[in-house]
Amino acid sequence: MSTSLSMQFGRRVAYWRGRRRMTQATFASLMGKSLRWVEDVEAGRVQRDPQLSVMLLAASKLGITLERLLSDEAVACAGQSELDAVRAALHRHDVITGARGDADDEPVSVDLLHRALVHARSGFQRGHFAQLGAAIPTLLVDASQAAHHHRGDEQMEAFRLLSLSLELTEAALIKWGDTETAVLAGHRAVAAAERSQDPVIMASAARHLADAMTNHGQASAAVAFVTAAAHRLQGELLQRGPDGLSVLGMLFLKAAMAQAATAEADDRNSAALARKVPDHLAEAAEHAEHLGHDDNRLWSSFGPTNVQLYKVAAHVQLSEGADAVAVAHGIPAPAFAGLPPERRAHLLADRALGEIQAGLCERAVDTLLEAERLAPEEVQCRPRTRAAVEDLRLLGTGSAEGRLRALADRCGLPG
Incomplete structure (x- = not known):
């Protein structure tokens, strides 16, 4: 029992210290202990149960209650290490250029890429964001290399998967609060989508970039960008069945959110700008009606219900x-x-x-x-x-x- 409590205490201290972005040395100073003591505690090498006074002091220095410190209910949020890993991946030479370190290595097959993307995207839709810090860098490396080194139809599919992987990167970064890097990922997704020559992927990337721009305080530009994409691609998308209808409808939902954010930020013309929000929502509702049911094409969750979700969000924004x-x-x-x-x-x-x-x-x-x-x-x-x-x-x-x-x-x- 003693070892179990010591290990639990050490594990929880390490977790909360990481959440607070506090070094072991800083925590040691706050506790009046040595760095070696912190290392031993977090590694579970302390054989005796910690004294209550020590646990209470640790909780206080970490800014939480003792109950919370010892509870296993805490969620492992994405921290600085996950953000750093994704940012580093976006700036890697092989991700930007597609070049491989060893030219003799075969790029990952599009089938394996697709399966990895589906797994990561499914995790996102279940609300498991922190785990993407490990999945995204590998996806970006493999998809970038595949897109640059496959040929023919496989290369087009690889560019589609690269664009969708960059969309996932952008979506995760928004959840984590890094909208600046999300915009970078969104731009990359649009570029890869254009290389794929697939209007469905182009529209999907455009709606994600508009979302990143809106969250980054560029709502007016997002409205212009996403509506231009909708008008440019609409004819082809209407011929692509449920996939086309889903991403087309999402373009107008993102336009509605960007328009609402534009209205909220404008002190002079807020009311006039806000009156345009229902127009975008109505366009989306029309495409949802044509689709006829809720669907999850390209992980969009598009359909009549998602239109209602965006109405709620637009009202909140306004x-x-x-x-x-x-x-x-x-x-x-x-x-x-x-x-x-x-x-x-x-x-x-x-x-x-x-x-x-x-x-x-x-x-x-x-x-x-x-x-x-x-x-x-x-x-x-x-x-x-x-x-x-x-x-x-x-x-x-x-x-x-x-x-x-x-x-x-x-x-x-x-x-």
Whole structure:
């Protein structure tokens, strides 16, 4: 029992120290201990149970409760190491040029690439973002080399997979809060899509880049870019069946979000700009109606339900909280249940933001807890939801204060 508690304590100290981006030396100084002591504790080499006073001091220096320090409920959020790995991969010579270190090595087959991409994308839609820090660099290296060294149809397929891998990179970076690198990945995805000569992949890459631009404060440019892509590709996409309809509809959903962000940022013409948001949503709804059902082509989750999700998000962006909540509650339970966990948790997080705007703070806590049960990383790790938890702490949540305090602790927010 002694060894078990010592190992648990050391493992949890290492985890939270990493979450706080604190070196072992810094933590040792805060604890009044030697660096060797920290190394031994984290490695589980201490044979006796730590004293209660030591555990309480460690929790205090890490900015969490003792219960949280010793709990295994904490989610392993992506940290600096995952971000650094993805950024480094995007700047690798072989990723940028496709060159291989050993010219005699055969590039990865498109079949293996496809399977790796499906596995990583499925993880994303389940809300498992941290694990992408290990998967994405390998995907980028293998897809880049395959796209540059295969020939004929295999090369075109490799460029499609490279573009989709870069889209995944961009989406993960947005979840992690690095919108600048997300824009870089988005530009690369568009370039690879153009090389694939596939209008479906071109449209998919365009909608992802527009998302990155919007999140990076370039919403007006995102509107212009994504609507230009929609008008350029619409004719070909309408002939490509469900895949074409899905990505075309997503282009207009991203246009709606970018337009809402543009309106929110403009102090002079906000109302006029906001009036254009429903037009983009209506275009998307028309394509969803033609599709006829909710689908997940190219991991888009596009369909009538996703259009409603974007209506909620647009209302929140425009600070129309009551309208956002009303639309969210109007989504049928079976349609909601059919969405991937990431989409469901994202909707609930948007609904919680709408509830905060509408003054329903106690209800917002329970909505965030519901989202956390579906996809813990969407709540505990994303900057936007952590900011919502901070806002709720300032606003007060009545009888939900205890639940909010526990949630803030799981998010790693200081008390």
